[in-house]
Amino acid sequence: MTVVVAVLAAGALAAGAVSGRGPALEPSVHSVPTSATSADPATSGTPARPAPSGTPDPTAVPSFDRSAYSIDDPASLWLVVDKTRPLNPVDYTPTDLVDVPVPHIWPPKLRREASDAVVALFGAFTAETGLQLQSQSSYRSFSTQVDVYNQDVASNGQAFADTSTARPGTSEHQTGLAIDISALPGDCSLEACFGDTRHGMWLAQNAWRFGFLLRYPADKVPVTGYGYEPWHFRYIGFELATEMHDTGVTTLEEFFGLPAAPGYN
Ligand SMILES: [Zn+2]
Structure with a gap:
């Protein structure tokens, strides 16, 4: 001074x-x-000089601005991608992908900020529960998503595949902001029963603290177009995750006033 x-x-x-x-x-x-x-x-x-006393000016309290960031730009943390909102361009590739230094099934890559948040989330989970998490799947390129989707169609038919695997160009995994998390050792991996494990319950309650959203809740299938996925978490940043947690809105479609996306146009 x-x-x-x-x-x-x-x-x-x-x-x-x-x-x-x-x-x-x-x-x-x-x-x-x-x-x-x-x-x-x-x-x-x-x-x-002491701070002025009295009632705080309500206009001085910043209210949440839902238009602060784009929900259309694939590089935006607030991007909303679903069956009616494909990525533009459909073969979008993030520019800041990094290796995520956590236990995994497949070597995980995410955008740098999301990777840092995953490391923090996994660390807090282990510190608070004594248990461990691993990455099942994270970033998937457009061409990888072609393979994943085609395999699901071949194994289960297109009608079922469209409830479980995004068509190429409409997957959150292509943004580098989504991760499928499972227990280590595996327990109910990629199954609805993961939500009943200590791992799944902790994630559902605490992921928002690290900027993540449980993107496909059990009671929002008509809104998201996907079955319950207690393992799929989307990084949306701490600010938005906190606002959604505090307001109790559980889907991006509802939060941003977008139409439900039960199926492809
Ligand atoms: Zn997923």
Whole structure:
């Protein structure tokens, strides 16, 4: 603080010297070092002025701005992709993918911010429960999603596949912001019963603290178009995750006032 005051004072004096004008003509310039000094107890011995008391101004409390970020840009943390909102471009590839340093079935990649959040989430889970999580699947490219979808269709038929695997270009996994999480060792991996494990229950309650959303809740199938997936978590950032948690809205479609996406157009 002392250094700052000295710099301010020097600057003000220099400004006055250059202009060649007296203090009476430039009260604002010369008031800078004076007020700064009086607010610094170390220099002046005068306590800093206390904050104003009274009722907080409600207009000073920032309200959540639902239009702060794009829900259309595939690189936005708030992107909403579902069966009616394909990625644009459909072969979008994130530019900041990194290896996620956590236990896994398949080597996981996510966008850097989401990766950091997964590491924090896994660490907190283990610290709070003594148990372990692993990544089942995370980033999948457009071409990988072609293979995954075609395999599901071949094994289970298209009608079923469309309730469990996104068509290429409509998967959250292609954004680098989604991860399928399972227990380590595996227990109900990629099955609805994962939601009843200690792992699944902890994730459902706590993922928001790390910026994640349980994207396909059991009671929102008509909205999301997907069956209950207690293992699939989408990174949306701490700010939005907290707002959705606090307001009790559980799908991105409902939060942003978008139409339900039960099927492909
Ligand atoms: Zn998934």
